[in-house]
Amino acid sequence: MTDTATSAQIPLVDYLVLDDPVHLVANECTNCGARYFDRRNACAGCFATDFQKVGVATTGEVASFTIVSMAPPGVEVPFVSSIIDCDGTSVRANLLNVTPDDDHIKLGMKVRLCTYSMGTKGGVEAIGFGFEPVGN
Amino acid sequence: MVEDVWILGINMTKFGKHFDKDVVDLGAEAAMAAMADGGVTMADMGILAAGNLRGGGGFGQQLQKQIGQTGIPVFNVTNACATGATALRTAIMAIRAGECDMGLAVGVEKLAGAGLLGAVAQSDVDEWQPEGRFGAVAPTDGRIGTANMPGTFAQVGMEYGHKYGDVSFETFARISVKNHKHSTLNPLAAYSKEMSLEQIMGDIMIAYPNTRPMCSANCDGGAAAVVVSDAKLKTLSLEQQRRAIKVSASVLTSDPYTERCQVLPDVNTLTKSAAAQAYEQAGVGPDDLDLVELHDCFATAELVHYDNLGLCEEGGAVDFFESGAPWRDGSKPVNVSGGLQSKGHPISATGIANIWEVCHHLRGEAGDRQIEGARVALAHVIGLGSACGIHILESSAA
Numbered sequence: 001m002t003d004t005a006t007s008a009q010i011p012l013v014d015y016l017v018l019d020d021p022v023h024l025v026a027n028e029c030t031n032c033g034a035r036y037f038d039r040r041n042a043c044a045g046c047f048a049t050d051f052q053k054v055g056v057a058t059t060g061e062v063a064s065f066t067i068v069s070m071a072p073p074g075v076e077v078p079f080v081s082s083i084i085d086c087d088g089t090s091v092r093a094n095l096l097n098v099t100p101d102d103d104h105i106k107l108g109m110k111v112r113l114c115t116y117s118m119g120t121k122g123g124v125e126a127i128g129f130g131f132e133p134v135g136n
Numbered sequence: 137m138v139e140d141v142w143i144l145g146i147n148m149t150k151f152g153k154h155f156d157k158d159v160v161d162l163g164a165e166a167a168m169a170a171m172a173d174g175g176v177t178m179a180d181m182g183i184l185a186a187g188n189l190r191g192g193g194g195f196g197q198q199l200q201k202q203i204g205q206t207g208i209p210v211f212n213v214t215n216a217c218a219t220g221a222t223a224l225r226t227a228i229m230a231i232r233a234g235e236c237d238m239g240l241a242v243g244v245e246k247l248a249g250a251g252l253l254g255a256v257a258q259s260d261v262d263e264w265q266p267e268g269r270f271g272a273v274a275p276t277d278g279r280i281g282t283a284n285m286p287g288t289f290a291q292v293g294m295e296y297g298h299k300y301g302d303v304s305f306e307t308f309a310r311i312s313v314k315n316h317k318h319s320t321l322n323p324l325a326a327y328s329k330e331m332s333l334e335q336i337m338g339d340i341m342i343a344y345p346n347t348r349p350m351c352s353a354n355c356d357g358g359a360a361a362v363v364v365s366d367a368k369l370k371t372l373s374l375e376q377q378r379r380a381i382k383v384s385a386s387v388l389t390s391d392p393y394t395e396r397c398q399v400l401p402d403v404n405t406l407t408k409s410a411a412a413q414a415y416e417q418a419g420v421g422p423d424d425l426d427l428v429e430l431h432d433c434f435a436t437a438e439l440v441h442y443d444n445l446g447l448c449e450e451g452g453a454v455d456f457f458e459s460g461a462p463w464r465d466g467s468k469p470v471n472v473s474g475g476l477q478s479k480g481h482p483i484s485a486t487g488i489a490n491i492w493e494v495c496h497h498l499r500g501e502a503g504d505r506q507i508e509g510a511r512v513a514l515a516h517v518i519g520l521g522s523a524c525g526i527h528i529l530e531s532s533a534a
C-alpha cells in the first residue's frame with residue numbers, strides 16, 4: 001500500500017515519459033518527419049495526418065536562452081528559458097542546476113535532460129523537467 | 137494591371153497616457169485628422185477597416201457611431217502587433233479589387249499601465265489534472281521556458297547570436313541608445329528622453345539581454361490613414377496630389393512552417409518573405425530606401441530585422457549596426473521616430489503610426505527630424521503568432 005502511494009507519479013506534460021531512462025516523446029509526421037510536442041490535427045509542414053511517437057535525444061546544446069527576471073504573479077523568477085537543439089529536434093525548456101547569469105550560461109553549451117519533483121497532490125507526485133549542464 | 141493606391145491623408149495621435157480618452161476618442165481623433173489631412177470626409181469613404189485588440193470588440197462600428205454612420209462595410213481586424221498594418225492592407229485590397237475608390241484604416245490601443253503582455257493567469261489546482269494540447273498538469277510558463285513576449289524576443293536575438301557569432305548585451309543596449317536618442321526629436325513619442333549606455337544596461341532587467349528601456353513602451357495611442365485609388369486621386373486638387381504618398385508595396389505574410397517555429401516563434405522567415413515580395417512589388421531594393429521604420433518591440437528584435445529586411449548581408453547585422461548606418465545621420469536611418477522602445481507601442485496603432493512617420497518624411501514635413509530628400513521608405517511590423525506587414529512608400533513624382 002505504501003509502495004503504490006509513494007510511486008504514483010504524473011508528468012508535467014504528456015510528452016515527458018517517466019520510464020527509465022526518462023525522455024521526451026514527439027509526434028513525428030510519417031510523411032515529412034516534422035516533430036511536434038502537442039496533440040495534432042495534421043502536419044503544419046505537409047498537411048499529412050499520420051503520426052508516430054518517437055523518442056527525442058536526451059542531450060543537446062543550447063541554441064538560445066534568456067534569463068527571465070520579470071514575470072506575471074505566480075511565476076518564480078529568475079528562471080532560464082532555453083531552446084535546446086536535441087540532435088536536430090528543437091525543445092523548449094528551463095535550464096536547471098546552473099547559476100542564472102551570462103558567466104555560467106553560454107550559447108552552444110552541452111546539456112542533458114533532468115527531472116525534479118513539483119510536489120504531491122492527492123498522493124500523486126508531479127514530475128517536471130529541464131536541462132542541466134552536462135558537466136554537473 | 138493592378139491600380140496604384142495612394143495614402144491621401146494620415147495622422148497619429150500623441151502616444152502616451154490618455155486617461156481622459158477611451159479607444160473611440162483616440163480613434164475618432166486620428167480618423168478625423170487623417171480625413172482632414174486628405175481634404176475628405178466620411179462621405180467619401182467606401183470602406184472602414186478598424187483595428188483594436190483590447191477593447192470590447194466591434195470597435196469599427198463604435199467609431200462610426202461617433203464620426204459618421206454612412207452604411208459602408210466595416211472590417212474589424214485583429215492580427216496581434218500587425219493589427220494596424222492589417223487594417224491598412226484591408227483598405228488597400230478593397231481599392232485594388234475595385235470595390236471602392238477611397239477607404240479609411242484606423243488602429244487604436246489603450247495600454248498605459250497594462251504590464252507584461254502575453255501573461256497567462258496562473259491558477260491553483262487541487263489535484264494534478266492534465267489539460268490542453270500538451271496534457272499539462274500545471275501552468276507551463278516559467279516551468280517549460282517562456283512564451284511571453286520579452287523572453288521570446290530575447291531568445292530571438294540570442295538565437296541570432298548563436299547562428300552568426302555571439303552578440304553582446306552591450307551591442308543590443310547600444311541599439312536602444314540609438315532609438316532613445318532619436319526620440320528626442322519626436323514630440324509625439326511617449327518617451328523622448330536620451331538615455332546613456334550605462335543607464336540602459338543598468339536599468340531593471342526584464343529578460344536578459346533586454347532591460348526595461350530596451351522593451352517597447354506600453355502606452356495609449358491611435359493612428360489612421362485614408363487611402364485612395366490612382367484614378368480617384370487624379371480627380372482631386374493638385375495640392376492633394378502633391379502631398380499624396382504612393383503605396384508601392386503592401387504585403388502581409390504569416391509564418392510558414394520551419395523546424396523550430398512551434399517551439400520558438402520564427403519571426404525571421406515570414407519577414408524575409410514579406411520583404412522579398414515587397415521589394416518585388418515596388419521594383420526597388422534595400423539600397424533604394426532612404427529610411428526604415430521597423431518593429432523594434434525589443435532591442436533584440438531590431439538587430440535581427442536589419443538582416444531580415446536585407447539592410448545588410450546575411451549574418452551581418454552587428455557589423456551593419458556598428459558601422460553607424462542605422463543612426464539618423466547614417467547611410468540607412470532606422471527608427472528615426474524613436475521606435476517602439478521610446479515612441480511607444482499602442483499595439484493596433486503601431487502598424488499605421490510607422491506609415492505616418494515615413495509619410496511625414498516623404499512629404500518633407502518632418503520638421504526637426506526630417507531625413508533630407510527622402511523619396512522611398514519602408515515600414516515593417518510583426519505580430520507574434522505570427523503576422524508580418526510591410527509597406528513601401530514613395531513620394532509623388534510631382
Ligand SMILES: [Zn+2]
Nearest residue numbers: 029032043046
Ligand atoms: Zn509532415
